[in-house]
Amino acid sequence: MTAEMEKTMEHMEPGSQPYAIEMLHITKRFPGIIANDDITLQLRKGEIHALLGENGAGKSTLMSVLFGLYQAEEGSIKKDGKEVRIQNPNDANDLGIGMVHQHFKLVHCFTVLDNIILGVESTRNGLLEKKEARRRVAALSEKYGLKVDLDAMVEDITVGMQQRTEILKMLYRDNEILIFDEPTAVLTPAEIDDLMLIMKSLAKEGKSILFISHKLNEIMSVADRCTVLRRGKYIGTVDIKDTTREELSRMMVGRDVQLEVEKNESRPGKEILKVSNMSVASKMHKNNAVKNVSFTVRAGEIVCIAGIDGNGQRELVYGLSGLEPLAGGQIFLNGKDITHASIRERSVLGMSHIPEDRHKHGLVLDYSLEYNLILQGYFKQQFRSRMGFLKRPDIRAYANKLIEQYDVRSGQGAVSQVRSMSGGNQQKAIIAREIDKEPDLLIAVQPTRGLDVGAIEYIHKKLLAQRDAGRAVLLISLELEEVLSVSDRILVMYEGEIVGEFDPRKTNREELGLYMAGAKKQDPGRRSGTGINQEGGPSHES
Amino acid sequence: MKAEKKGFLANEGFQSVLASFLCILVGILFGYIVLLLINGEGANKAILAILKNFMTYPSRAAQMKYLGNTLVKTAPLLMCALSVQFCYKAGLFNIGVAGQYVAGAGMCLYAALIWKLPWFLCVPFAMLAGAALAAVTGFLKAYRNVNEVISGIMLNWITLYSVNMLLSPAKEVSSPYTVQVASTNPSALIPSMGLGSLFSKNKYVTIAIPLSILCALLIWIVLNKTVFGYELRATGLNKDAAKYSGMKEKKNTILTLMIGGALAGMGASFLYLSGYEQWSCTQSSVPGMGFNGIAATFLGGLHPIGTVFSSYFIQHITSGGSFLDKAVYPSQISDLISSIIIYLCGFVLFFKTFLNSRLSARQDAGRKGGSGK
Ligand SMILES: Nc1ncnc2c1ncn2[C@@H]1O[C@H](COP(=O)(O)OP(=O)(O)OP(=O)(O)O)[C@@H](O)[C@H]1O
Numbered sequence: 040m041t042a043e044m045e046k047t048m049e050h051m052e053p054g055s056q057p058y059a060i061e062m063l064h065i066t067k068r069f070p071g072i073i074a075n076d077d078i079t080l081q082l083r084k085g086e087i088h089a090l091l092g093e094n095g096a097g098k099s100t101l102m103s104v105l106f107g108l109y110q111a112e113e114g115s116i117k118k119d120g121k122e123v124r125i126q127n128p129n130d131a132n133d134l135g136i137g138m139v140h141q142h143f144k145l146v147h148c149f150t151v152l153d154n155i156i157l158g159v160e161s162t163r164n165g166l167l168e169k170k171e172a173r174r175r176v177a178a179l180s181e182k183y184g185l186k187v188d189l190d191a192m193v194e195d196i197t198v199g200m201q202q203r204t205e206i207l208k209m210l211y212r213d214n215e216i217l218i219f220d221e222p223t224a225v226l227t228p229a230e231i232d233d234l235m236l237i238m239k240s241l242a243k244e245g246k247s248i249l250f251i252s253h254k255l256n257e258i259m260s261v262a263d264r265c266t267v268l269r270r271g272k273y274i275g276t277v278d279i280k281d282t283t284r285e286e287l288s289r290m291m292v293g294r295d296v297q298l299e300v301e302k303n304e305s306r307p308g309k310e311i312l313k314v315s316n317m318s319v320a321s322k323m324h325k326n327n328a329v330k331n332v333s334f335t336v337r338a339g340e341i342v343c344i345a346g347i348d349g350n351g352q353r354e355l356v357y358g359l360s361g362l363e364p365l366a367g368g369q370i371f372l373n374g375k376d377i378t379h380a381s382i383r384e385r386s387v388l389g390m391s392h393i394p395e396d397r398h399k400h401g402l403v404l405d406y407s408l409e410y411n412l413i414l415q416g417y418f419k420q421q422f423r424s425r426m427g428f429l430k431r432p433d434i435r436a437y438a439n440k441l442i443e444q445y446d447v448r449s450g451q452g453a454v455s456q457v458r459s460m461s462g463g464n465q466q467k468a469i470i471a472r473e474i475d476k477e478p479d480l481l482i483a484v485q486p487t488r489g490l491d492v493g494a495i496e497y498i499h500k501k502l503l504a505q506r507d508a509g510r511a512v513l514l515i516s517l518e519l520e521e522v523l524s525v526s527d528r529i530l531v532m533y534e535g536e537i538v539g540e541f542d543p544r545k546t547n548r549e550e551l552g553l554y555m556a557g558a559k560k561q562d563p564g565r566r567s568g569t570g571i572n573q574e575g576g577p578s579h580e581s
Numbered sequence: 582m583k584a585e586k587k588g589f590l591a592n593e594g595f596q597s598v599l600a601s602f603l604c605i606l607v608g609i610l611f612g613y614i615v616l617l618l619i620n621g622e623g624a625n626k627a628i629l630a631i632l633k634n635f636m637t638y639p640s641r642a643a644q645m646k647y648l649g650n651t652l653v654k655t656a657p658l659l660m661c662a663l664s665v666q667f668c669y670k671a672g673l674f675n676i677g678v679a680g681q682y683v684a685g686a687g688m689c690l691y692a693a694l695i696w697k698l699p700w701f702l703c704v705p706f707a708m709l710a711g712a713a714l715a716a717v718t719g720f721l722k723a724y725r726n727v728n729e730v731i732s733g734i735m736l737n738w739i740t741l742y743s744v745n746m747l748l749s750p751a752k753e754v755s756s757p758y759t760v761q762v763a764s765t766n767p768s769a770l771i772p773s774m775g776l777g778s779l780f781s782k783n784k785y786v787t788i789a790i791p792l793s794i795l796c797a798l799l800i801w802i803v804l805n806k807t808v809f810g811y812e813l814r815a816t817g818l819n820k821d822a823a824k825y826s827g828m829k830e831k832k833n834t835i836l837t838l839m840i841g842g843a844l845a846g847m848g849a850s851f852l853y854l855s856g857y858e859q860w861s862c863t864q865s866s867v868p869g870m871g872f873n874g875i876a877a878t879f880l881g882g883l884h885p886i887g888t889v890f891s892s893y894f895i896q897h898i899t900s901g902g903s904f905l906d907k908a909v910y911p912s913q914i915s916d917l918i919s920s921i922i923i924y925l926c927g928f929v930l931f932f933k934t935f936l937n938s939r940l941s942a943r944q945d946a947g948r949k950g951g952s953g954k
């Protein structure tokens with residue numbers, strides 16, 4: 040039946056394009072908040088439709104309604120013009136609707152392959168028939184360039200690969216309506232370009248795509264139309280070819296947003312972090328994930344580690360923060376050897392860490408927002424009475440201060456359960472907590488992942504303020520644009536080694552790209568990575 | 582108005598209570614069916630007897646006395662339930678509670694009968710024994726990553742036979758039971774402080790009962806108001822985040838289990854130092870008290886105060902079983918009913934999900950009906 044319909048649709052005029060999905064006047068309330076307030080979204084057959092809005096605007100909620108995870112209080116959903124009721128994800132699946140969630144839903148102790156075929160396994164004589172499945176998955180992975188290691192455990196793979204696993208999972212189910220909830224937040228630039236191509240070819244094959252992203256250039260490059268939400272309300276739907284980035288951000292935030300970072304000269308001071316010959320073991324293979332790495336971060340500078348996901352950045356951060364022991368080498372913080380210090384000791388000595396995976400490490404999802412905001416300080420005098428009781432009024436006041444200052448939005452303020460908050464606001468809570476510690480060294484892994492343009496602007500200003508206040512910032516980012524605009528010094532990591540050091544003013548995406556891909560490598564002796572020579576390095580000014 | 586109704590029904594606490602009551606109802610119904618199957622005629626009387634428990638007696642004095650007996654056994658049950666609950670909140674399933682209870686029983690009786698210590702020393706010894714046993718599980722878990730369920734179960738048996746051996750010097754000559762505390766060392770009996778007189782001079786009713794309720798309150802406070810509780814629950818909810826924030830995971834694992842063990846051990850002393858029961862040195866099965874504690878904790882909605890009531894209820898019907906006509910029914914029937922209820926405890930969660938999906942569906946239907954045609 041679908042094949043037939045597709046045929047008839049191809050013959051239709053572009054003007055009278057039918058709608059694959061119509062969500063009409065959807066209203067969804069949560070305690071303390073109307074997440075979706077009379078929202079209408081019409082998805083044409085074969086189009087890529089972007090959904091844009093600030094953190095907490097209600098995008099994920101709207102998509103969850105379409106995917107059957109939530110029931111709307113008002114409104115209706117039509118598929119191919121017929122009203123349908125989607126009461127759970129199985130209904131959605133039957134209607135050919137698939138979704139890649141903002142926070143993935145993978146089984147961590149299963150392999151990638153098992154996750155992809157989970158629920159639609161083919162069996163023979165009651166036994167799993169994996170060969171055929173493996174072949175199909177491999178073919179899909181090949182066709183769309185979604186590189187995954189089918190036999191790796193999900194808990195061991197990078198967030199980027201988890202993302203690709205989720206996409207494969209959706210493609211494996213032959214869905215015709217594809218929802219991507221912030222798929223690019225965790226991908227590298229090259230991967231994003233690939234994904235854009237994939238989405239375009241999927242759309243050409245007749246699939247209809249809903250695409251959530253905070254990155255305006257992605258929307259501009261791939262989407263046909265864009266619907267904008269603000270604080271749960273429908274603002275409008277525009278044709279991408281008739282609009283600009285500036286207009287979109289104005290629609291979304293309600294004011295002009297400064298898309299470029301403005302910063303003044305950095306004035307590096309004394310050495311805060313010194314890493315010498317650090318090695319960290321890998322969980323994926325027998326070799327070390329981080330190999331003999333040396334570098335320094337000084338007060339008043341933002342050093343950025345750039346690289347393609349999975350080149351040892353994660354293990355580097357684990358080693359620095361104490362989550363994993365070192366296989367070799369030493370770490371100094373403010374001149375003190377912290378190689379064997381515990382996580383708490385490092386934290387108390389002035390290290391803050393915005394983790395890569397906010398759900399795994401950054402938050403206790405079933406705790407309230409206020410309890411999460413004190414996760415790094417609950418043991419301090421400020422929150423702990425002499426008898427070991429929590430000082431609740433102080434905690435509440437502190438939480439409210441951070442919520443206000445960082446504009447963390449949620450249904451019920453300090454007492455909201457973090458699980459119920461939007462992804463971007465969860466991230467903002469972590470950033471608020473880690474920056475407010477006023478650390479000497481802030482290790483920020485993808486801090487703006489999943490944030491809207493307004494929030495990114497704010498966080499970048501905060502990072503620069505940290506720097507200008509004489510603190511050291513180590514930024515790990517996959518986004519070259521962020522790397523180039525925020526940092527004062529760039530270190531490129533490839534296969535566990537630092538292969539180059541750059542001055543952001545004197546390099547560009549292309550050059551960095553070559554180093555990130557391993558095509559070029561600087562001579563280690565000529566880099567200032569050891570921290571002894573502050574001016575050296577081929578691309579440094581002297 | 583409808584919204585209000587939903588608000589009430591959707592309340593988390595209310596749902597827990599409702600779910601627990603439903604479990605109880607289905608459990609009793611099921612038990613009734615079993616009674617019918619065994620012997621149709623006496624079934625009505627039998628199920629009433631179980632439910633009435635001490636109220637079977639006509640005189641108020643007798644009622645109070647037997648209510649006292651039920652309470653005497655509720656105290657240890659509650660302590661075991663609290664032990665399970667405390668560990669559960671930290672993400673540990675303390676099935677070793679049964680063994681910790683046995684260790685507590687063995688140690689307090691040994692201290693009372695062999696060392697002739699007074700009760701206020703015997704109780705701490707029981708706690709120490711429970712904690713020491715739990716510490717073994719804790720160390721294995723923290724440093725060797727041995728699942729606490731597996732090591733807990735194995736330790737249960739090891740402990741049982743060790744205690745049998747330990748207490749055989751204090752055994753009565755002509756029976757497998759340990760000598761009576763009351764006659765051997767009255768100072769080891771937990772004092773009644775006049776409580777017994779409230780229950781028709783039931784000498785087994787001691788301050789152990791209010792103490793156990795006090796413990797429930799304390800557990801609630803520790804879990805919800807203290808920094809230690811904050812750490813424990815964070816660890817239970819997200820181990821990785823706990824590690825990231827620098828909490829001492831290994832230390833907390835061991836400490837939590839030790840506290841759990843101490844609670845179970847204390848529970849055992851509450852029973853054996855009331856003089857109500859003697860230890861049988863030939864028993865070859867781990868006393869059910871610990872396992873019932875697991876049930877009580879879940880039936881109580883994993884809330885210390887809810888657990889006070891669920892513990893009483895489980896003990897109520899267990900004691901009620903002794904009023905059955907032994908000629909017609911095996912006395913285990915009440916155990917059967919409580920085990921059905923225990924089994925249904927997993928259903929508490931299922932029920933909550935079900936209720937919530939029904940609620941939204943009904944609202945959906947209401948809306949359609951209202952706005953449609
Ligand atoms: N299950 C829930 N319970 C209570 N409130 C919720 C729940 N889910 C979402 N909300 C609230 O609804 C609002 C919209 O959330 P939603 O996740 O849809 O935002 P979003 O547009 O996807 O934002 P982001 O870009 O940060 O992902 C938020 O304020 C959030 O706190």
Ligand SMILES: [Mg+2]
Pocket residue numbers: 098099100141220461462463
């Ligand atoms: Mg979202």
